[in-house]
Amino acid sequence: MTNPDLSALLPASIAARVSSLTLKDRRALAVLDVSGMGDQERKDISAAITDILSAQDTVDDVRIAMTAERKTRQLIAIGSGKGGVGKSTLTANLAVALARKGRKVGLVDADIYGPSQPTLLGNYGQRPEVSEDKLVPVASKFGVPVLSMGHLIDAGRAIAWRGPMAGKALTQLIDAQWGDAEVILVDLPPGTGDVQLTMLQKFKPAGAIIVSTPQDLALIDAARAGQLFDEAEVPVIGLVENMAGYACPHCGELSDPFGKGGVETAAGRLELPFLGRIPLHMDIRQSSDAGTPPAAGDSAQAAPFLAIAEQLDAWLCANV
Numbered sequence: 001m002t003n004p005d006l007s008a009l010l011p012a013s014i015a016a017r018v019s020s021l022t023l024k025d026r027r028a029l030a031v032l033d034v035s036g037m038g039d040q041e042r043k044d045i046s047a048a049i050t051d052i053l054s055a056q057d058t059v060d061d062v063r064i065a066m067t068a069e070r071k072t073r074q075l076i077a078i079g080s081g082k083g084g085v086g087k088s089t090l091t092a093n094l095a096v097a098l099a100r101k102g103r104k105v106g107l108v109d110a111d112i113y114g115p116s117q118p119t120l121l122g123n124y125g126q127r128p129e130v131s132e133d134k135l136v137p138v139a140s141k142f143g144v145p146v147l148s149m150g151h152l153i154d155a156g157r158a159i160a161w162r163g164p165m166a167g168k169a170l171t172q173l174i175d176a177q178w179g180d181a182e183v184i185l186v187d188l189p190p191g192t193g194d195v196q197l198t199m200l201q202k203f204k205p206a207g208a209i210i211v212s213t214p215q216d217l218a219l220i221d222a223a224r225a226g227q228l229f230d231e232a233e234v235p236v237i238g239l240v241e242n243m244a245g246y247a248c249p250h251c252g253e254l255s256d257p258f259g260k261g262g263v264e265t266a267a268g269r270l271e272l273p274f275l276g277r278i279p280l281h282m283d284i285r286q287s288s289d290a291g292t293p294p295a296a297g298d299s300a301q302a303a304p305f306l307a308i309a310e311q312l313d314a315w316l317c318a319n320v
């Protein structure tokens with residue numbers, strides 16, 4: 001039974017974490033909920049409890065038992081049939097937008113052969129630490145921790161791994177110290193090969209988003225990506241059209257270099273939700289390259305990403 005006299009000695013922030021505190025034969029036993037805490041935080045809170053309790057005349061010894069709620073952490077895969085359609089750009093911006101909404105979100109760059117998230121999230125050149133044999137995700141200034149092969153290999157070095165090596169690398173990125181992250185967005189490699197299928201089967205995401213540009217070839221590949229998710233029994237949350245509608249920076253005239261509306265039509269045909277359209281805009285390319293995702297700001301370019309993140313958030317609320 002909890003000892004009210006001892007409990008009253010603990011500051012409220014610590015007491016909120018102590019689910020039981022008993023005193024028997026001059027030994028205090030505190031059961032501490034450490035869900036979501038890192039190593040240092042656990043050590044600090046344990047030391048604080050030990051200091052406070054051992055200062056009491058009635059206590060000779062303090063024992064602390066740590067418990068953690070099993071986190072239900074969900075993976076959301078962002079995939080595309082074709083490369084270069086803006087999958088990584090969308091993933092980074094959705095993660096930033098979800099973090100702005102208060103979600104605890106992490107990001108895995110599963111594009112082992114062409115990692116771009118360290119550049120997009122502005123933490124290129126940083127290395128993840130290792131704790132208890134697992135990687136600790138690298139923080140970004142947008143509140144989104146991230147792990148990418150780009151954090152582990154030297155700049156410009158090509159990775160020429162066969163499937164099993166890539167699979168092992170991916171396992172390390174996903175099975176890492178994600179702390180209190182409740183959602184992890186996974187930026188999948190482009191295409192629909194064995195690596196993607198194995199990854200989806202091994203780390204089954206709760207749902208997937210497919211990105212495509214509007215031209216026919218990209219759409220055929222996007223449909224194939226849909227089949228890949230079907231095969232892996234991963235529900236498709238919806239399709240996103242990227243690089244639709246180009247506004248000329250000189251005259252403002254709108255044109256559609258890759259066509260427009262094709263993804264929405266394809267979504268209808270495939271009976272999948274259409275989540276939204278992101279225009280082709282120079283600012284998106286420039287701010288992405290500079291490591292400041294548009295979704296972190298309030299420009300016109302942020303709006304489509306924030307709107308798609310709203311829908312993802314609603315899907316997470318309804319399905320997870």
Ligand SMILES: Nc1ncnc2c1ncn2[C@@H]1O[C@H](COP(=O)(O)OP(=O)(O)OP(=O)(O)O)[C@@H](O)[C@H]1O
Binds near residue numbers: 080083084
């Ligand atoms: N809506 C957009 N407007 C302007 N540029 C964009 C837009 N979306 C993406 N880009 C740019 O297009 C390029 C490819 O985007 P990105 O790397 O996100 O694609 P990807 O599908 O992840 O590619 P990969 O196949 O290499 O993984 C990048 O230079 C990016 O800045």
